[in-house]
Amino acid sequence: MKLEQHILRMLTGPCRVSEGAGIVVAVSGGPDSMALLHLLATVSKPLQLQLTVVWLDHKLRPLETPQEKETVALAAEKLNIPFLPRQADVAAFAQAQHFSIEHAARELRYALLREVARDCGAELIAVGHTADDQAEEVLLRLLRGSGRKGLAGMNMRSGGDLIRPLLRTGKHELLDWLARHDIAYCFDSSNNDRKFLRNRVRHELLPFLREHFEPGIRNSLLKTADSLAADEELLEELTAKAAQQVLEEEGNGEADAFPKLRLLREPFRTLPLALQRRVIELLLWRIGSKANYEQILLVMEAALSGRNQSELHLSQGLRVGVFAKWLEFSYPAGRKAWRGRLLALTQHGL
Known part of the structure; x- marks a missing residue:
């Protein structure tokens, strides 16, 4: 199946995207988000999607962000999609809230994306998490002692407005697709910074597990997440019913x-x-x-x-x-x- 057809199925299936939906697309300029943007643009006609591109400068990598901004802006212009650049002082926010840089960046990013979505009347926000990100997330949550719900990983649609159309697509598939279509993208140097736990999981733990324990570790983690996610749906229903029986509010x-x-x-x-x-x-x-x-x-x-x-x-x-x-x-x-x-x-x- 072509990647475009797969993404169309993900949008109309697990992501529950309705015809004519407005979608804010978070695009950093990296390969995942650039693939997301171009794939959404490709399938937007049959679904009559109304796309808006948002690029965020976290003010953390001043030497790299101008090129990233230009790359995203040129792609949006070529695709005839509105482009909205934004800024957020992640370091200052992290210090004020006593958050890690990763936590602060995530909080500000989603807050800004939802603000833009409200301003332009979009119902949904699309982000470029891939199957590789899902495997990393499951391992991260396992290391942090998460329960069943955490180990179910990320959902294709969550929070009512957040969709992840690439969550069942591997990064290598996206890189191949970008190369075949001659689509430019940027490289974020912070993705190699080992001070971040996610990068150590990506560059050290997963390769070690793949080499010494299980060559198919990524697929094993994805199967585990899918299985637990299915269980979660039932458990959430049972929890809601139980809460009605044992909780009272004054x-x-x-x-x-x-x-x-x-x-x-x-x-x-x-x-x-x-x-x-x-x-x-x-x-x-x-x-x-x-x-x-x-x-x-x-x-x-x-x-x-x-x-x-x-x-x-x-x-x-x-x-x-x-x-x-x-x-x-x-x-x-x-x-x-x-x-x-x-x-x-x-x-x-x-």
């Missing part, structure tokens, strides 16, 4: 800056372990807290065997009051660190 919704959530202990105890963990993760996300592994275990222990009228102190001022019939999650002093016990604790519980 407050006035959006009108209440810090609503309270209750976790009903008795029905929670009857849930399977996998659903217990997922319900707590969902609860913490819903109330705006971090849902890390240690906090999930603390809440589980409190729900299953916690002493009545005790409490947990979680991050950013989140308090968990432990009562006979429920756990109550609230921000008594707002979302900020503070010391002290919950006010009027003995007025609750039985």
Whole structure:
């Protein structure tokens, strides 16, 4: 099957792109994103897609970005697609938020892409993640101790507006396609910088595994991600149903800056372990807290065997009051660190 036909199937299938959709295309100038741009342009007529190209200067590589900008701008002009260059000071943002450069770049990039999408009325944002990126991501998440959901990798469509049409296409296929069509692209020197964990996985760990353990390691990782992703769909449905049975919310919704959530202990105890963990993760996300592994275990222990009228102190001022019939999650002093016990604790519980 030709690559163009494959991408068309991915768009109308897993990416769920409707005819006439507006798509903001994130193009860095590298081979993956340049292939994405030209492939989308090729299949845009049958789907009547409305494309907009966005190029972002992260202000990290001043010697390389002018060439990248020119390459993307010329391609957009040739394809008759609007070109919108943007800038973001990633280093300053990383320092202010205490993020890594990778984390800061990702946060700013997606925020800017969504801002552009809103401004031009586009429903979707297309990024150039490939099958190779998926394999790397699964390994990265494994190294960081991710659970089943994390090991399912990236989705073809996620967040409601983000699509990854190249996620089942290998980088070598894209490079061959670019060469056959004489399409220029740039090389990002930061992709070889071993201080970034992803680059060490790409250039050291994966080649080592391929040579010494499993020649088909990439395909093995992709199969694992696909299998776990299918399981995730069912588990997410079961988690949503379980949450309706064991979670209660107090407050006035959006009108209440810090609503309270209750976790009903008795029905929670009857849930399977996998659903217990997922319900707590969902609860913490819903109330705006971090849902890390240690906090999930603390809440589980409190729900299953916690002493009545005790409490947990979680991050950013989140308090968990432990009562006979429920756990109550609230921000008594707002979302900020503070010391002290919950006010009027003995007025609750039985």
